[in-house]
């Protein structure tokens with residue numbers, strides 16, 4: 001595991017500040033081009049916005065209404081590139097929009113879906129169609145007044161694991177990934193930066209030729225309070241709008257595998273998505289917040305009421321706050337484009353290069369869906385700034401664990417490939433209970449071999465710390481995936497926390513406490 005050595009300064013080409021999807025994606029891309037990279041993350045990987053998204057790999061149907069055609073096309077193009085790169089943590093998802101004639105007219109939705117189908121090439125994802133909700137399975141849990149629905153495709157991703165996979169790939173290409181390590185100062189010189197990092201073992205220094213500011217909701221405050229020009233001045237140029245989005249999780253509301261997109265009277269939309277087998281995920285909201293501490297964003301009672309009320313406009317059985325078993329909130333770091341309505345602020349990204357002295361590249365905005373393209377653009381730009389453009393490589397490359405071919409032969413379709421992979425895992429490890437084999441296959445893909453190591457029986461997995469969670473997996477997460485607390489494992493490396501009682505979660509905490517003492 002990467003450790004910050006206090007004694008000696010680390011020399012590198014690029015210091016990336018921020019271990020969300022953008023920082024980890026950029027570190028991966030740069031390291032793969034042969035740059036010497038250090039990434040620092042003040043908390044755990046993906047502990048903020050990048051584990052709090054709706055988890056869609058999507059073009060963003062609603063952005064068509066804001067004429068964001070270039071963003072939608074860019075995102076639509078990325079869907080299949082991503083689905084093929086990591087079929088274990090991403091999969092195609094069909095969405096049903098029940099038609100409500102009091103909202104958008106059917107012709108408008110049809111035009112939008114036609115554009116959505118045709119703005120980018122599709123090989124895997126089926127196109128849109130109209131369904132009779134009185135016949136289609138997705139009509140069953142809805143109010144009987146909804147008779148017609150529009151069905152279209154997008155993708156689903158385990159956002160927190162996607163971040164970890166990027167960090168793993170960055171490290172595999174030589175990057176140093178320092179978690180729980182905050183950049184507290186970054187002093188710019190004419191030909192390099194000197195940064196002070198504070199990690200678990202105290203402060204230390206990194207000397208870098210360039211800095212990438214991928215601090216997400218903290219990108220503006222990083223430039224105001226942490227980075228300093230040679231003359232000690234602030235480097236802030238742009239303002240972020242911080243827009244909180246919250247989700248609620250309720251016990252499973254329907255049996256089929258489609259998700260819903262619901263139109264609300266306020267012109268917003270919300271999703272209701274099958275989640276973690278036993279649950280339904282409902283979100284999101286758009287609430288503008290002030291920038292003091294984006295990490296402290298939590299759902300408000302009004303947001304819970306809003307999500308319950310909007311979903312209940314569609315489902316036959318009303319959803320009430322007492323149904324909610326879990327919530328999470330994240331903060332969108334959106335570039336201020338002077339839109340009045342937070343829902344209307346652009347979701348596109350901007351890379352801002354500052355070349356007054358040693359290079360500084362700041363990432364503004366972005367989406368999980370466009371992270372690979374953003375990282376590629378950022379690595380191109382860093383190469384230019386360092387006077388050595390190096391070739392892009394991530395389009396068509398697998399994420400760690402995504403190449404299932406050693407198990408199933410040549411790839412065909414990501415969703416079918418994954419099912420063939422699960423069957424191969426069950427065949428090779430017939431002693432693994434089916435549900436555990438599937439969970440591990442989803443989480444680790446072809447890296448399952450690293451988790452199971454040479455285990456040949458359940459006894460080889462060590463003690464069962466909580467239901468279905470064995471010492472061997474915890475040891476792997478601790479030694480290979482930067483997990484240092486029960487929270488990291490229960491809510492980010494997995495979502496087992498949702499399935500466990502408080503007592504079971506406490507057993508995982510106790511395991512980590514025991515590791516500290518040993």
Ligand SMILES: Cc1cc2nc3c(=O)[nH]c(=O)nc-3n(C[C@H](O)[C@H](O)[C@H](O)COP(=O)(O)OP(=O)(O)OC[C@H]3O[C@@H](n4cnc5c(N)ncnc54)[C@H](O)[C@@H]3O)c2cc1C
Pocket residue numbers: 017018019020021022023040041042043044045046047048049050051052053054055056057058181182183184214215216217218222226243244245246284329330331332333365366367368369370
């Ligand atoms: C409610 C919601 C729903 C969304 N849904 C979707 C979706 O369905 N699909 C989609 O494509 N996108 C979605 N998004 C957008 C997407 O989640 C974000 O664009 C993306 O996660 C931003 O990633 P990031 O790396 O820029 O920020 P973050 O994930 O916040 O990462 C920045 C990191 O920088 C670290 N940091 C800050 N300062 C320092 C410092 N001084 N030293 C060290 N580390 C530091 C922070 O701790 C943080 O972890 C959604 C966003 C929200 C909020």
